[in-house]
Structures are given as C-alpha cells and as structure tokens.
Amino acid sequence: MADSTALNFALIIGSTRPNRFADVPARWIAEAAAERSDFTLEILDLRDWPLPFFDQPTSPARAGGDYSNPAVARWRDRVREFDGFIATAAEYNHGPTAVLKNALDTAYTEWNKKPIGFVGYGGVGGARAVEQLRMVAVELQMAPVMRAVHIGLEPSLGVMLHGKALDDYPYLAESRTAMFDQLVWWGSALKGAREAAALAEAIAA
Ligand SMILES: Cc1cc2nc3c(=O)[nH]c(=O)nc-3n(C[C@H](O)[C@H](O)[C@H](O)COP(=O)(O)O)c2cc1C
Numbered sequence: 041m042a043d044s045t046a047l048n049f050a051l052i053i054g055s056t057r058p059n060r061f062a063d064v065p066a067r068w069i070a071e072a073a074a075e076r077s078d079f080t081l082e083i084l085d086l087r088d089w090p091l092p093f094f095d096q097p098t099s100p101a102r103a104g105g106d107y108s109n110p111a112v113a114r115w116r117d118r119v120r121e122f123d124g125f126i127a128t129a130a131e132y133n134h135g136p137t138a139v140l141k142n143a144l145d146t147a148y149t150e151w152n153k154k155p156i157g158f159v160g161y162g163g164v165g166g167a168r169a170v171e172q173l174r175m176v177a178v179e180l181q182m183a184p185v186m187r188a189v190h191i192g193l194e195p196s197l198g199v200m201l202h203g204k205a206l207d208d209y210p211y212l213a214e215s216r217t218a219m220f221d222q223l224v225w226w227g228s229a230l231k232g233a234r235e236a237a238a239l240a241e242a243i244a245a
Contacts, residue, residue, distance in 0.1 A: 047079040047227040050119075052127040054140035056087045062128045064199055065159045065191060068206045069126060072216055078224045081126070086139050089115055091146050100148035112146055119150035124157075124227040125182075126219070131162035131169035136176070144176055152181040153234055155226035157219040158188045165190025183230060185222035189215045 073081035160166020174184040198204035
C-alpha cells in the first residue's frame, strides 16, 4: 500500500501485437509494485494509445509542448503526470519496437528529468533493445537506471511452453527489486530537483 509521499510511476506496455508476451512481464511487474509503499504504478498500455506515426510539424523538443494533434496532446498530458517510468521492452530485429519508439518520440519536455527502467525479454533478454532505449532516454533528458530485468530464452520458453511463472526464476525477482529501488532513488532526487527549479523560476519571475 503506497503512502502519501509515494512517487507516481507508469508502466508502459511497449508492444501491441495480438498474442504479445508483454502481458506476462507487465502483470508480474504490477503485482510486485502493488506491494511497495514508496511508489504507485499505473499502466499505460500503448494499445489504448493509438498515437499517429509521428506527424507533428515541429520536433517536440522545440515545440515547447505545443502539439497540434489532440491524440498527441492527450499523450503528452498523461506522460507529464508521472515521476518515472518502467517500459516493457520487446526486441524486434535487435532494436526496440517501433510503437514504443514512436510513443517516446511523441513527447519531450514531459519525459525530461525523470527516471526510466526497462523490462526486456527475448533471446538475450531484450538486452540489445534495452541498450538502444537507454540512449534514446538520455536524448529525452531522462535518467535510465542501471538495473533492468532481462527475461532470457529459458524463462521465456518456461512460461510459454512449460507452465512456469516468472516467479519460478528468483534472479528475475532480484533484478525487479533492484530496478524498483533505483527508480525510487532517482525518482525522489529528480522530483525534488524539479520542484526546486520550478520554485526558483517562480521567484525570479
Ligand atoms: C518483428 C519481430 C522481430 C523480432 N526480432 C527479435 C530479435 O531481434 N531478438 C529477439 O530476441 N527476439 C526477436 N523477436 C522475437 C520476440 O522476442 C518475441 O516474439 C517476443 O514475444 C516479442 O514481444 P511481444 O510478444 O510482446 O510483441 C522478434 C519478433 C518480431 C515479431
């Protein structure tokens, strides 16, 4: 149960195809997050956010938050509410899913100065997609945390073919806790810094 000072995080489900595996790690992350008192976790399922393939006349980094498409404006408003993010990261051809990259590209200031952690899966635990996503996150002025969950081939096949659950692999739960802890540390530090900067700006105005 979250306390009143809890950070507000979102879990972005980063693939949208039918039969996606993403629901398995998303549920497993959400279940563990519900036990935490230091943050809350809301789900942002990209299936519920049918964003246009990037169509804005100006880069979000230069638009100052002025987005012409209402669907984009809604996404921007939703992203702005959160203190940090976790994204499920499927690996498609050694990179992130296009739908997740598009969702990241579609906002800018709303991502700035917030932490993000990744739950990768695939043949090598989504490691290649996660590494690319970390570089994208830096460009969005985010703080990608060092710890991540990497669900490799064995647990993926265990779940898909042999009736296993992710909880049958204790090293995954250890990574999940470490990622949560790092998100809370960075989330608190950056929230404080954002608030201090906003106050200084208000005083100077
Ligand atoms: C277009 C496409 C490309 C893929 N490329 C990779 C890859 O490069 N590396 C990998 O480990 N798995 C790859 N896979 C397998 C995915 O890891 C696997 O299908 C996973 O379930 C995809 O996540 P999703 O089910 O949430 O969409 C690929 C799957 C698709 C559909």
